Amino acid sequence: MTPYARRGVHGQTVEALARRILGGEIPEGATLDLVALQSELDVSLTALRESLKVLAAKGMVDARQKRGTFVRARADWNLLDADVLRWQFEGGGAGETDRALLRNLAEVRAIIEPAAVRLAAERRTDDDLAALGAALAAMGEHDTDPGHAVEADLAFHRALLAATHNELLERMEMVIESGLAHRDRLVHSSPHGEDPVPAHRAVLDAVRDRDPRAAEAAMHALLEQAGRDLDRVDGPDDTKGTGGK
Incomplete structure (x- = not known):
């Protein structure tokens, strides 16, 4: 499986966000400031939202009305996902x-x-x-x-x-x-x-x-x-x- 970091800006954004979550820099339950992240990561809002969809599919984030996009509890993460495992071993934790x-x-x-x-x-x-x-x-x-x-x-x-x-x-x-x-x-x-x-x-x-x-x-x-x-x-x-x- 090709690491996301080798899949262009979209992939690099996915990995950057995943590592921050896995490393605790963005803790469980935290609501993401999409505007700040967009500026920090120097990506378009569209690219950021697409990257968050990848992490949502892996159980790491979710979005709700009135709350926004937030980090789900570790118990909800798909820890058997090959990417999630690799991110943890390559410096996420x-x-x-x-x-x-x-x-x-x-x-x-x-x-x-x-x-x-x-x-x-x-x-x-x-x-x-x-x-x-x-x-x-x-x-x-x-x-x-x-x-x-x-x-x-x-x-x-x-x-x-x-x-x-x-x-x-x-x-x-x-x-x-x-x-x-x-x-x-x-x-x-x-x-x-x-x-x-x-x-x-x-x-x-x-x-x-x-x-x-x-x-x-x-x-x-x-x-x-x-x-x-x-x-x-x-x-x-x-x-x-x-x-x-």
């Missing part, structure tokens, strides 16, 4: 908020991916194995380049969800990918992480062998290793959980 979101996503992944890999082991095709193998090979080739390592890791987990041949599980990549990319950038930029290739290879081997139980166990081991890596980078936390990988 404070450190503790970022940490808590990583924990939440790690818990979601710990529920989804071990179950998904069981299906992948039962349903995978030769094309699925080729995609997983290519991602694993790229992971090994680019383990010294954080950017390439992140892309290879994302490709592996994307291929794993695709191998379930369940359309709804495949769509979960939009939720998982933002948190995984953020965690990967932290871990792969640090010299303290464990080599990710063996853990991913164990998952692929079990999927290739059509062994659901072994695949699930391998995924649990991978996620546990990922949690250790994140703790080394970020320091241990009171709430233990896997950090994604």
